[in-house]
Amino acid sequence: MTIEDYIVDHIDGEGELLSKLNRDAHVNLLRPRMISGHLQGRILKMLVRLHRPQRILEIGTYTGYATLCLAEALPEGAEIHTIEKDEEMEDFIWKQFNPSGLKDKIHLHIGDALEIIPRLEGNFDMVFIDADKRLYNEYYDLVFDKVNPGGIILADNTLWSGKVLEAPHSGDKQTIGILNFNEKIKQDTRIEKVILPLRDGLTIIYKLRTKN
Numbered sequence: 001m002t003i004e005d006y007i008v009d010h011i012d013g014e015g016e017l018l019s020k021l022n023r024d025a026h027v028n029l030l031r032p033r034m035i036s037g038h039l040q041g042r043i044l045k046m047l048v049r050l051h052r053p054q055r056i057l058e059i060g061t062y063t064g065y066a067t068l069c070l071a072e073a074l075p076e077g078a079e080i081h082t083i084e085k086d087e088e089m090e091d092f093i094w095k096q097f098n099p100s101g102l103k104d105k106i107h108l109h110i111g112d113a114l115e116i117i118p119r120l121e122g123n124f125d126m127v128f129i130d131a132d133k134r135l136y137n138e139y140y141d142l143v144f145d146k147v148n149p150g151g152i153i154l155a156d157n158t159l160w161s162g163k164v165l166e167a168p169h170s171g172d173k174q175t176i177g178i179l180n181f182n183e184k185i186k187q188d189t190r191i192e193k194v195i196l197p198l199r200d201g202l203t204i205i206y207k208l209r210t211k212n
């Protein structure tokens with residue numbers, strides 16, 4: 001038994017819908033490891049419980065696994081917008097959202113987040129960045145002014161399987177994207193930030209209420 005097995009055995013279950021989603025993804029999809037999974041999914045849900053956002057934006061839906069985890073804990077009247085570039089995922093995603101009892105809270109946008117984010121009206125209390133690693137800085141810059149002061153930005157895969165420590169940094173564009181993002185976040189004085197060594201690294205960013 002690994003420590004993650006032990007943790008998963010001692011926390012809330014993911015529920016039948018998400019566990020079936022996971023199984024279906026492993027049978028039918030090419031990159032099922034991109035799914036947040038049981039432990040990270042429960043952490044995302046817990047963060048929504050604690051922060052009580054009215055509006056969430058997720059960048060990178062894939063199967064909808066994390067969308068459902070985030071939506072599960074949304075307070076009454078709250079909503080989540082999620083953006084997925086790969087239109088071939090749309091059927092699979094709706095197959096998950098339709099029976100979930102949560103679809104009225106979820107707004108799925110199919111298309112490139114770089115084009116869709118500027119067209120989204122209103123602000124967000126929580127953003128989950130989990131799409132193309134080469135573009136994290138662009139997503140962050142596009143979304144920052146749409147995050148309410150006191151809001152939270154989560155960024156997944158910010159340790160990138162430990163590749164952030166490899167030297168020289170191979171020229172791999174995804175690793176460079178993550179390194180540039182981590183450096184930008186480190187320098188940004190408008191926020192507080194912490195990286196959780198969870199799975200592949202999860203950065204939690206708090207947007208300060210006043211400039212200091």
Ligand SMILES: C[S@@+](CC[C@H](N)C(=O)[O-])C[C@H]1O[C@@H](n2cnc3c(N)ncnc32)[C@H](O)[C@@H]1O
Binds near residue numbers: 114
């Ligand atoms: C790591 S997966 C998302 C996993 C999901 N958030 C979860 O935790 O279960 C990344 C997804 O982002 C999508 N993606 C990549 N670039 C994108 C972009 N510019 N706009 C929207 N989606 C994008 C990919 O097609 C892929 O489905």
